[in-house]
Amino acid sequence: MVLADLFISTLTQGFLYALLSYGVFITYKILDFPDLTVDGSFPLGAAITGVFLLKGVNPFLVLLISAAFGALAGWMTGFIHVRLGVRDLLAGIITMTALFSINLQIAGSNLAIGRDADTIFTAASTMALLGSMPLMMRKFIVSLVLALLVKLLLDLYLKTKSGLLLRAVGDNSTLVTTLAKDKGTTKILGLVIANALVALCGSVVCQEQRAFSSTMGTGQVVFGLATVIIGTTLFRRFGFVKGTTAVLTGSVFYKICIQIAISLGLPANLLKLAMAVLFLFILILGDRRKDGAENA
Amino acid sequence: MLELKNITKIYNPGQVTEMCLFDKFNLTVDEGQFVSIVGSNGSGKTSLLNIICGSIPIEGGEVLVGSKDIGKMKDFQRYRSIGRVYQNPSVGTCPNLTMLENMSLADNKGKTFGLSFGINRARENFYKEQLSILGLGLENKMDVKLGALSGGQRQAASLIMSTLTPVEFLILDEHTAALDPKTAEIIMDLTERVVKEKNLTAMMVTHNLRYAVEYGNRLIMMDKGGVVMDLSEEEKSALKVQDILDVFTSISIECGN
């Protein structure tokens, strides 16, 4: 059924990219750090994935390897910012720019992964559980499981002492120092975790598309910020909804909006404008609910 | 116990605005002393605290705790044994975290912030107990985000948080300056109680002469990077505010109550 198919594949995209939203959620919302590394760590995950999948490495292992490399990228930005004293925005830009070259060095050039190489959607373990289902459903379920699993782990982590300290450093870094903790190290930790998640997203997207292109990172930070802001704004009134849930919804919502625009035949040039208008609308709506008269 | 030895501090070295604040400055604070520090703006009071805590670098001299030179230690390392309450009430607590979360953070000072649960529900009653001492009703606001509370309430919480875990020094940097008179009194009372009960060595910078006279067991007046008056407990108790004020005439500062 056309409608169901469309809905399912769009939801899949939303779940896959939610991983990126989680990463941006950590840096932007929790650390209050505008992190542009994302545009570089996302394709980093994809580049690593491309290279390793072509070598026949277990695709689930590749997920972890990609995340590890993303962590490294986050560490680089953190180091440049904390130890070398470069501004947050610029530190991210430096890493992102460096990664553009590094990614190409890793992959060689744009990569295509033939159907003979296994991905997490076609690996033996996946087939054992879901083999009877068509590929589209397998993608849907695997991405749903991933999105929820990572969300759960993240929620749990934010409840730990380390997670609490992370939340504190973005809220009031002076207090962290007074608590005898190095706020620099804490920030670096946050960047490491966030970019590991972003690279993980790059990895699953590469596995889903079976391709790496050096430009696939462009604009991802914008997407991440949009989903985080949309998600948190939509749920601002509902304090009981966790941040991770909100951004997961934001990602799904964003992808659905694009799909609607495509289905309606909106030309791509206007599509970006439409998204911008929608974004503005949501922001205003969210603010009005909060401040009441001010924006009336 | 705390000794500042030949401290030299120059602001903006090598530039047009170069200013030497401390030139071989010396000060010793014994264990158990509760020192009030008063002085004009620019006399070096806050710089003194910052030098002790490691927030600003020095051009010469040593900062000794016991006999150990802590001059090489970074600020966050020094805070392991120092508690500090700042003048700005927003700086002592996390506005987007709840009272319970803030207290949990403070409770974990000195320990690892690992993967165990951030909030220890078993300790919640202890936190409430500590907060109830204030008499401000904060113990009923465990799930309220600190940003929603008033400056006075946040400062009160900061004071509790700063001494929740054992520290050797308590640094109070004009911590009542931003509070209304009633709350300021409450905080000062509490400060005295906490210092006494926990046997802390405390250094309090204040602009309020009355507090300087009434609280603590030592009074220091600073001017232009030097100590111009250093009164022990007996000398202090014999004084009235007016006496100190007279000394202040040559240095213009605001009066307390």
Place this chain on the structure above:
Amino acid sequence: MGMKKFISISMAMVMGLATLVGCGSAAGSASKGKEEAIPVIGISQYGQHASLDNCREGFLQGLAESGLVEGEDFTVDYQNAGFDDNITIQIAQNFSANNVALMCAVATPSATACYAAAEDKDIPVIFTAITDPVEAKLDTGNVTGTSDKLPVEEQLELIRALQPEAKTIGILYTTSEPNSVSAIAEYEEKGPDFGFTIETIGITQQAEVLQAADSMIAKGVDAISNLTDNNVVGVLPSILEKTNEAQIPVYGSEIEQVKLGCVASAGIDYISLGKQTGAMAAKILKGEATAKEMPYETISSFDTYINSQSLEDMGITVPAEIAEKAIEAAN
């Protein structure tokens, strides 16, 4: 708290319903064709670009020339991704969900996305304007199409004929473009056969092209040859400004570039390429062959295009044999 939960749940339901309706109404119009059993061809074009547009137009012409009438034998759903990789993916998924009969992908990113989305339903994918389908892993499976592999030898021959004294040829290219990289390799392999040394400068993004052009000019090359590199071709007019001043002839890779001012090209007519693709698509639609069975095709004949005005500006005289068969591209 109860009220908030109720509001949020109902809001979620409303949002869900709205999206379903939105997708439904849009999908409905597409599947209307299906009800009447007219196959839909989904054309996914990576972005707006003269060569890519030509491919698409040629494709439609090719279908027409095979006897298929638009509106009767097929309908077209044309989507342009505006060079956005994410949108390219969702376009492909849209086609798959709508059960199009055939996906036509113009340029590599669109082809990769279409092939990934088509896997489930085994919808045939036809691509065009991909230089190296083998590299892109699009040479096997229910996918076929046409390759715009550059006629490197013919180009070298042309340059040699027009500039008998030339020694070095400079080429600007994007390092991450596998199409460009493989073309460079071929140039370097075959260049010496014609007595040329090849000078290359690689760039990573469009903003660097003009500076690279300056460097290339400073190297004192005798001629510059273009690949079908999107970044370079995108700023061709600015490049030509510089090279014209330095009196260095630039050879294009297809007719559009010669129209813009390149002196000549042994090149691909993208409309012809598109037509060839359209013919292949027609076979699939008519059921005469499947994409699995059809190997991808390269364009077999090349035309020589010249721009007499540019040639005159460069002081190049065209030998008679070439002038005879060359197609004048200048306005």
